[in-house]
Amino acid sequence: MLPVPKKFFITAAAAEGKSKLTAFDNALLKAGIGNVNLVRVSSILPPECEYAPDMKIPYGALVPTAYGSIVSDIPGETIAAAIAVGVSPDSFGVIMELTGKFTKEEAEARITRMVQEAFEVRGMELKEIKVQAVDHTVETIGCAFAAAPLWY
Numbered sequence: 131m132l133p134v135p136k137k138f139f140i141t142a143a144a145a146e147g148k149s150k151l152t153a154f155d156n157a158l159l160k161a162g163i164g165n166v167n168l169v170r171v172s173s174i175l176p177p178e179c180e181y182a183p184d185m186k187i188p189y190g191a192l193v194p195t196a197y198g199s200i201v202s203d204i205p206g207e208t209i210a211a212a213i214a215v216g217v218s219p220d221s222f223g224v225i226m227e228l229t230g231k232f233t234k235e236e237a238e239a240r241i242t243r244m245v246q247e248a249f250e251v252r253g254m255e256l257k258e259i260k261v262q263a264v265d266h267t268v269e270t271i272g273c274a275f276a277a278a279p280l281w282y
Contacts, residue, residue, distance in 0.1 A: 135280035137182040140213050142276035144266030150201045153273035161275055168195040175223030197277035198227030202268045212237035212263035213276035216245035219257040224248040225278045234265040
């Protein structure tokens with residue numbers, strides 16, 4: 131049985147690269163999680179999971195992470211990624227990821243509505259929403275990335 135994560139943070143970054151994969155890798159590095167192994171998870175924040183924005187994760191660790199990324203090789207195109215965590219006062223939370231061809235401000239507004247809807251559908255009280263977003267105007271090959279790493 132896998133342990134339940136006890137901590138989380140959110141991060142978002144954008145970067146250029148010489149290939150789509152290196153643009154993605156460079157965005158991970160800028161986001162502070164480029165030297166760990168992301169294990170993609172869906173959208174539930176464990177109960178009592180503590181927000182730890184300065185958390186350090188050991189290099190090479192397998193890290194449960196909800197994330198979204200978008201890569202483009204169209205110069206001048208604006209791309210964005212956003213992550214939002216909705217926190218309940220007495221239960222689990224909900225994580226939403228969003229990527230697309232819009233601005234950071236549009237991404238923040240859209241993802242906030244997504245978290246509100248997720249809580250509404252579940253009939254849960256929403257205590258707060260934590261949001262990180264980034265946009266990027268592509269020079270050659272760019273990536274926008276946003277994530278909520280979970281840790282123990």
